[in-house]
Amino acid sequence: MDYERIKEKLSILADAAKYDVSCSSSGSKRKNTTNGLGDSSGMGICHSYTEDGRCVSLLKILLTNHCIFDCAYCVTRKSNDIKRAAFKVQEVVDLTIHFYRRNYIEGLFLSSGIFKDADYTMERLIQVAKKLRLEENFNGYIHLKSIPGASDELMREAGLYADRLSVNIEIPTKSGLKLLAPDKKHEDFMKPMEKVKNEIIQYKQESKLIKRTPRYAPAGQSTQMIIGASGESDRDIMYSATFFYKKYNMKRVYYSGYVPVANDPRLPALGSKVPLLRENRLYQTDWLLRFYGFDIRELLNEQHLNLDLEVDPKLSWALRNRHLFPVNINRVEKQLLLRIPGIGLKSVNKILHARKFRKLNWEHLKNIGIAMNRAKHFITCDSREFEVKEPSSEYLKNIILGTSSGKFRKDIGSQLSLF
Amino acid sequence: MEQQAILVYDGTLEGFLCCVFTAYEEKLKVVDIKPPGGQAGQQLFSEPREVFTEPEKAKRVWSSLKKKASAAGLRDLKWAFLSEILGMEMHMYSMIRYILAENVPVDRDFSHPAVLKVSQAAKKVGREKHRMEAFVRFRLTKDEVYFAAIEPDFNVLPVIKSHFKNRYADQKWIIYDLKRNFGIAWDLSVVNYITLDLDPAIGISGAPEAYFHSSEIAFQKLWNQYFTSTNIKSRANQKLHVQHLPKRYWKYLTEKNL
Numbered sequence: 001m002d003y004e005r006i007k008e009k010l011s012i013l014a015d016a017a018k019y020d021v022s023c024s025s026s027g028s029k030r031k032n033t034t035n036g037l038g039d040s041s042g043m044g045i046c047h048s049y050t051e052d053g054r055c056v057s058l059l060k061i062l063l064t065n066h067c068i069f070d071c072a073y074c075v076t077r078k079s080n081d082i083k084r085a086a087f088k089v090q091e092v093v094d095l096t097i098h099f100y101r102r103n104y105i106e107g108l109f110l111s112s113g114i115f116k117d118a119d120y121t122m123e124r125l126i127q128v129a130k131k132l133r134l135e136e137n138f139n140g141y142i143h144l145k146s147i148p149g150a151s152d153e154l155m156r157e158a159g160l161y162a163d164r165l166s167v168n169i170e171i172p173t174k175s176g177l178k179l180l181a182p183d184k185k186h187e188d189f190m191k192p193m194e195k196v197k198n199e200i201i202q203y204k205q206e207s208k209l210i211k212r213t214p215r216y217a218p219a220g221q222s223t224q225m226i227i228g229a230s231g232e233s234d235r236d237i238m239y240s241a242t243f244f245y246k247k248y249n250m251k252r253v254y255y256s257g258y259v260p261v262a263n264d265p266r267l268p269a270l271g272s273k274v275p276l277l278r279e280n281r282l283y284q285t286d287w288l289l290r291f292y293g294f295d296i297r298e299l300l301n302e303q304h305l306n307l308d309l310e311v312d313p314k315l316s317w318a319l320r321n322r323h324l325f326p327v328n329i330n331r332v333e334k335q336l337l338l339r340i341p342g343i344g345l346k347s348v349n350k351i352l353h354a355r356k357f358r359k360l361n362w363e364h365l366k367n368i369g370i371a372m373n374r375a376k377h378f379i380t381c382d383s384r385e386f387e388v389k390e391p392s393s394e395y396l397k398n399i400i401l402g403t404s405s406g407k408f409r410k411d412i413g414s415q416l417s418l419f
Numbered sequence: 420m421e422q423q424a425i426l427v428y429d430g431t432l433e434g435f436l437c438c439v440f441t442a443y444e445e446k447l448k449v450v451d452i453k454p455p456g457g458q459a460g461q462q463l464f465s466e467p468r469e470v471f472t473e474p475e476k477a478k479r480v481w482s483s484l485k486k487k488a489s490a491a492g493l494r495d496l497k498w499a500f501l502s503e504i505l506g507m508e509m510h511m512y513s514m515i516r517y518i519l520a521e522n523v524p525v526d527r528d529f530s531h532p533a534v535l536k537v538s539q540a541a542k543k544v545g546r547e548k549h550r551m552e553a554f555v556r557f558r559l560t561k562d563e564v565y566f567a568a569i570e571p572d573f574n575v576l577p578v579i580k581s582h583f584k585n586r587y588a589d590q591k592w593i594i595y596d597l598k599r600n601f602g603i604a605w606d607l608s609v610v611n612y613i614t615l616d617l618d619p620a621i622g623i624s625g626a627p628e629a630y631f632h633s634s635e636i637a638f639q640k641l642w643n644q645y646f647t648s649t650n651i652k653s654r655a656n657q658k659l660h661v662q663h664l665p666k667r668y669w670k671y672l673t674e675k676n677l
Contacts, residue, residue: 001637003637017649024514031585038586050646051657052654053662053663060649095641098641099641102510102642171570188512
């Protein structure tokens with residue numbers, strides 16, 4: 001192995017892959033039953049964290065950053081004057097195995113620029129996964145990128161070796177895609193998603209009948225959208241996300257604040273700030289949809305095109321729906337309990353358990369760990385004191401902001417002026 | 420009147436359970452249970468008494484616990500023991516008494532002070548276990564064994580054993596606890612507990628040529644390159660970085676020590 005050459009490739013191709021935010025390594029049930037290498041049956045493990053605070057659990061690289069497309073938002077676009085490199089299939093296999101054996105990683109996340117055509121690229125990615133599984137007897141986690149436009153047969157094969165497949169839609173709106181990625185067709189993204197979804201359903205059904213049915217992408221599919229590159233609203237983003245969750249049974253949709261990589265009049269200028277706060281609010285909204293029983297139309301609609309950056313989306317919703325509150329914490333059903341600002345999933349479960357034994361008062365709620373500064377304005381409990389004095393929502397919001405501190409508070413002033 | 424007693428055991432979980440057995444058998448009022456050489460405490464009213472470890476007795480205590488406690492409660496007891504926190508034995512003893520005295524399972528009653536203490540200690544051990552599974556870094560030695568040295572806050576080797584066994588079935592490996600001076604070693608068929616006479620030069624990171632494979636340092640450099648290249652500078656967040664990766668764990672990490 002020529003370590004110096006590999007090191008140079010690694011620096012180029014890891015750098016180009018880092019904008020893909022998914023690093024999940026859980027949700028697969030691949031056990032090491034063959035006395036081989038690796039096991040991905042447990043929870044995901046973050047083996048390190050980069051200085052931007054993101055988890056490092058997979059070796060995340062591109063096979064190559066040569067690309068025939070010229071998407072404005074992408075660092076590897078054809079017209080960008082950067083160093084290009086390409087790994088050989090065997091080099092990726094070796095790196096993965098050597099890193100895994102040292103307990104650096106949970107597995108491989110392999111993506112690629114598109115060279116020649118979609119199928120040719122997809123084939124190379126599959127070769128890597130196939131070699132790892134069949135020649136190296138590797139049971140670690142493999143996440144492969146589905147190349148837009150890849151054929152159904154290849155997508156079928158990919159799922160047999162990969163734990164997760166993903167296609168990044170990147171631009172949440174059709175019009176945005178047309179503007180920023182004129183060579184790509186919307187359908188090219190949808191086709192592999194559709195194929196993978198159908199295969200997963202089919203394999204699941206078969207495995208009910210035949211025990212030895214091979215696994216097909218056991219950790220499901222995911223996608224990613226870039227935030228703040230094409231002037232889209234939060235509503236556009238979250239309506240697309242909802243569409244992907246529903247239509248393609250996505251395990252996850254990731255949101256990635258746009259990091260400027262080009263001087264292009266269609267895009268935010270180089271050096272403009274990454275919209276971290278907005279990204280955070282979108283993730284909070286995503287959680288509300290998946291775990292808290294909210295419908296997206298309650299959070300974002302014609303009247304509310306964008307999320308409130310100052311407060312979290314649940315509080316923002318509650319401030320618009322004051323007629324539903326206050327609720328009695330000892331009586332209200334779970335569905336509404338989940339909607340109280342400042343009370344998370346874990347607290348909801350603790351409250352449900354605890355209130356079977358006794359009526360809960362403020363002290364109990366504090367010990368359970370709910371965020372009182374927000375919650376107390378929306379609930380009553382086993383106490384004569386309560387906070388609900390019916391101030392206006394605007395006033396209430398200011399009270400809550402005055403009694404809390406947020407990690408993004410200092411950014412809000414500057415980011416707000418954008419709207 | 421019950422006799423007051425300070426019980427001294429051999430430092431193993433079995434030994435501790437034998438103390439529980441003895442306490443019940445002789446209806447002792449136990450004021451302390453401690454390993455040999457443990458700190459001398461209240462010795463005003465009684466002499467410390469050594470309890471010999473008999474696996475049969477330990478088994479009997481454990482099987483009566485099994486009938487009355489949930490799997491999670493039993494795990495908490497085992498893990499809390501590994502925390503080696505001073506005085507944990509007495510919390511465990513009082514939790515065990517509580518469990519055995521009641522007819523319904525009470526090992527999840529966190530309003531009981533001993534149950535809470537034990538579960539909190541178990542949680543700490545669980546966190547250290549997960550961190551060791553994440554931050555252990557193997558280095559390939561000259562004789563083709565993947566070697567890692569650690570200094571965990573708690574005695575977690577017994578609980579990380581199966582994780583590494585399942586994962587690295589086809590390579591020989593050793594994880595060595597420098598603090599407690601013992602290790603676990605996988606020889607491709609079983610995991611053994613071992614003690615070694617280690618040259619301090621082996622260290623926790625790096626790859627001194629006397630011991631490690633000639634390719635080892637190259638892979639450490641490659642990993643370091645990867646770690647650097649995958650960082651997004653415009654998203655820098657040092658606070659979050661350190662929150663996830665507390666500084667006391669940096670000594671294990673190749674990417675922090677090259």
